[in-house]
Amino acid sequence: MNRALPELLPTHSCFGIPCSLLAALLVLLGSAMPATAQAPLLADRPTVHTPDSFAALPFAESYEERHRAFLNLHALNPGNGPYSEAVRVYQGQAPDEALIRRALERMDARQDCADFGMHGILRLLHQFGESPLLSSGLMEDMRASVLRFKYWPDEPGVDSMCSWSENHFILFASGGYLAGQKFPDAIFSNSGQTGREKMAVCRPRVLRWLDLRYQTGFSEWLSHVYYDEDLAALINLVDFCDDPEIAQKAAMVTDLLIADMALNSFQGAFGSTHGRSYEDEKKHPDSENTGPAQKLLFGVNRFGVGNMSSTCLALSTRYRMPAVLQEIAADSGRPVMLNRQRVGIRVREAKRWGLDVNRLEDGMTFLTLEAYNHPKTINLMLRMMDEYGWWENKFFEGFAEQRPLIDSARRWRLMPMVARCYEKDLTRNLREEVNIYTFRTPDYMLSSAQDYRKGYGGDQQHIWHATLGGEAVCFTTHPAQYDLELIPYGSPGYWTGSGDLPRVAQVENTVIALYRISTRAGLFLTNALFFTHAWLPKAQFDAVVEKDGWIFARKGDGYLALWSQQPLRWQDEDRELIAEGKENIWICELGRRATDGSFEAFMEQRLDARLECNGLELRYDSPAQGRLDFGWRGPLSQNGKRVALKDYPRYSNPYVEAPFPGDAIEFRHGDHWLRLDWKTLERDSSAWCAPGERPLPASPTP
Secondary structure, eight states: OOOOOOGOOOSSSOOOOOOOHHHHHHHHHHHGGGGGSOOOOOOOSSOSSSOOOOBBOOOOOOHHHHHHHHHHHHHHHHHSSHHHHHHHTTOOOOHHHHEEEEHHHHHHTOOOHHHHHHHHHHHHHHHHOOTTTHHHHHHHHHHHHHHHHOOSSTSSSSSOOOSSSHHHHHHHHHHHHHHHSSTTTTTTTTTTEEEEHHHHHHHHHHHHHHHHHHHHOOSTOOTTTHHHHHHHHHHHHHHOOOHHHHHHHHHHHHHHHHHHHHOOBBTOOOOBBSSOHEEEEEEGGGGGGTTTHHHHHHHHHHHOOHHHHHHHHHHHHHHEEHHHHHHHHOOOOOEEEEEEEOOOGGGGGGGGOOOOOOOOHHHHHHHOOOOOOOOHHHHHHHHHHHHTTTTGSSSHHHHHHHHHHHHHEEEEOHHHHHHHHHHHHHTTOOOOOOEEEEEEEEEEEEETTHHHHHHSOSSSSOOOOESSTTEEEEEEOOOOOOOTSSSSOOOSSSSOOBOOOOEEEEEETTEEEEOOOOOOSSSOOOOOOOOOEEEEOOOSSEEEHHHEEEEEEETTTTTEEEEEESSEEEETTEEEEEEEEEEEEEEEEEEEEEHHHSSHHHHHHHHHOEEEETTTEEEEEEEETTEEESSSSSSSSTTTTEEEOOOOEEEETEEEEOSSSSSEEEEEEETTTEEEEETTTTTEEEOSOOOOOOOOOOOOOO
């Protein structure tokens, strides 16, 4: 559940010992070590971190050039965990085994996010298991940790690992499968299963996850944090899984995930709406976890040492990116690109997807949506608490603290009623079906989740985002708390997520966000902050002008206009705008010199436009979109015609049209194309980037 791990962060020491000293000690001890570890080659390892530079435009045309740059950056920097050390072994150098052992310690202690490092360990075992650069002692320790790890909550032992969100689900399920495949005859001591038995248990879980991701997309939609983890699990399946169906499907889902990034990014920033996001990534695109993968695949953003997804992609022997996806990502000169896509499922439509709210095994799939307290799933959730020992898991402390009341309500079969009464508060983590709208030009991008769960409590969802390049971004939220005073682990927080979600609608370059903050007491969170705010860092723009209630900003040839129904005031060094009040309407409209003329003309057109409000009912005569009528209830209308805010296709944009749910999906741009067919397991492309060294297993008969 946590987004970062200590072993994935830059470090200049190992267990508190400077790397230079550790290297010297290892050299002195070399004669007492196994022959495979007598040449650690650590003395020449850099100890000072040399960060990569951010690229807004592709820094290299070919994948081979980008791959070399990725490897060069790792050669210039100290390591920080199993992924950086896998790169080192790939380059023919001995790893810093202490950094790998940190991940083993985390696995053995069953600490949260141990599954992140575990996939680095599995890559070392599968890809480099015969390498003389890994000592026999380390190989045995990696094997031992893999065999005693807990791969699913139904296995013995109490822990506080998060194993159920969308990214964790596939990390644990695929990890168990690949571990079983690596050691088919060994006994996994925690479960008592052989490797083959573990594969048999994990296989349907992996396939279920892959099926839903391909057909309906990711519930953690467009996440510039957790797509990183998804990619690590997917590429490991592509590279190492001997089951042809799993390997092929993993490659196809990887294609769609990369397509998501290509379609919803601007000048290196995955600056779209997100199902899960955090403060830093929203404000600073060079901190996105997906940035290193984007730089390897598309040449934009920046590399990071030890990053999960970029490492797995760079070391992959089987995955080949279809050339059309690189071409789509590079199509930045297109005057207008509109992408509409539908993602996710609805809990109340569970049967449509073969899910049963009374089946324990399906509970983990429901939790990929984080449907902990939905009226339909609350009883299943409590059954999972009993079966899996989750009353002692730290992530469910709130449940444990109220267990006497919960047990009483269960006896009287009242829990679904309680969940319905407090649904808007208790289901704030839920990520159900979302309709995504992204509008991009050469000078800006605007993206939103259309009419998504208005008035419900929020968690880490990021509903709308405008970017003009670099850190010249703008978005609004309703802050849930100051300084983690109510919820210590940070979401929802001041900038992460929302206290209450707005009602948002977008038409091309114009977004309207309506806020109505609830005063009702909640069981999880009771709102205490009754204002909304916008992030608009003045210093990141070339010009900022305030006039007649509007705030205008320019970055290069891109323009932004921001308006608030409530009066505004600046704070936080002129980066934050505060609008007091329980209700508010925000309008954000973007423009560019090529279509709107000068910045002054853009401003005058907005200042002259008719704009009327009656509570949360708005009429705005947009210079770009004509008359827009929108309110807390009812449709969005444009020039008197209703605008669809839901039931989008799987994809609809200049490169692909596919219905929801998607089975056959075809991307086209110029001379390049990619054809995917889930029923026939066809995956064919006009050309590939970075062809893998080994072919995928022969596709099975569907």
